[in-house]
Amino acid sequence: MGLLLVGLENSEAVDEFAARAREQAEEAPAARRVPAMEAVEAAVRLVTGEELEADRSETLRKIQAEAEKRREAPVNARIDPVWKAVPGYNGLEVDVEATMQLAEEQGYREPLKLVYKEIPPAIGLDQLGAQPIYMGNPKKKMAALMVNVAWGDEFLEPILATLRQEGVHATFFFDGMWLKKNAETARRILSEGHEAGNHAYSHKDMSKLDRMGNRNEISKTEALLTGGVGVKNKLFAPPSGDYSQTTVQVAHELKLRTILWTLDTVDWKKPEPSSIVRKVEAKVAPGTLILMHPTSSSSAALKGMIQAIRSKGLALGTVSEVISPERVPEVESTSQ
Missing domain, CATH: 1.10.287 (Helix Hairpins)
Structure with a gap:
């Protein structure tokens, strides 16, 4: 025997x-x-x-x-002469222990399923100090819609309806004077899963203000976001994209990241919606932050913009998601 x-x-x-x-x-x-x-x-x-x-x-x-x-090394955050602070991007490697556990559960059948884990970069945005951010990491296949709100209430509803229909979350930067009168609208926007940010108080040219003037503009809106809307905010978008290093430093002291944009719809000039869609389709790329406002042009173009972004193989997220180094966890087969 x-x-x-x-x-x-x-x-x-x-x-x-x-x-x-x-x-x-x-x-x-x-x-x-x-x-x-x-x-x-x-x-x-x-x-x-x-x-x-x-x-x-x-x-x-x-x-x-x-x-x-299959190991992919993490990418450190860095300062670019044009794009200023460019976020880092997590690396990726096979989690051998988790993959073995999965293989055991499946009776070691082929093909093996690989479980991955992320590896954070050695240098992140926090290590770069007070620097403005214009984009996410170019390796991150995600873009964000950033909506600066100081006027245009009549177009907020159709914009929100399109975002809801498409399952997209955007980042809304609220002007303080607008927010003081429309706190309930802001709360409703956030209840739908969108992100809030600070757009200063009275839409002044921040580069023309001294340190105290910058601090007043930012902190007054921050108080409204915290007290009136109930948001623990981390983002600041200077009105008209106008800022000085003092502006960025003051925002940094208030624990806010200064956010600009990669791609501007220039919707305040009332372009044809189709021209906005064509512009987005031609220029959107991984890590792109797209600036828009509640206008008739962007409202009508929004669905086409979303479709154009997705046609490039890009996901849509909030600004915080795009500038984060995190990547979506993957489960792959050894046959891939």
Whole structure:
């Protein structure tokens, strides 16, 4: 019996042999039946245990080989002479332990499913200090819509309706004077999953203000966001994109990131909606922050803009999501 077991190469043969051996053991005289059955069960456990360990060792070898091939190094945040602070991007590597656990649960069947984990960069935005941000990392396949709100209430509803229909969350930067009169509208916007940001208080040219003037404009709106809307805000978009280093430094001291844009719809000039869609389709790329306002042009163009962004293989997220180094977790097969 021992010689026969050594020659078996798969679990089906083991099962067949075990079944036959059990039959023979049951047919044996009672005095010999129990020892015979015990010997059969012990032999089967020995062979199947050896096979299982062999499968495990081979699976581990394959996973480690794939992990070596598929590792993507993280990208550090950096300061670009044109785009200023460019966020970092998490690296990616196969989580060998989690992948092995999944393989065991699936009985080591091929193809193996690879579980990934993210590796944060050594340098993030926090290490760059007071710097404006114009874009997300160019490796991140995501874009964001940023809506600066100081007027145009009549176009907010159709914009929100389109975002709702398309399942998109945007970032709304609220002017303080507008927010003081429309806190309930702002709360409703946030209740739909959108993000809020600070757009100063009275739409002044921030570069012309001294330190105290910058602080007053930002902090007054911040108080409205915190007290009136209930938001713990982290973003500041200077009106008209006008700022000085003092503006950025003051925002930084208030624990706010200064946000500009990569692509401007220039919708305040009332362009044809189709021209906005064409512009977005031609210029949108991974990490793009798209500036718009509640205008008739952007309201009518919004659905086409979203379709154009998605046609480039890009997801849509909030500004915070786009400038974050995080990436979507992946589960892949070794056959991919």
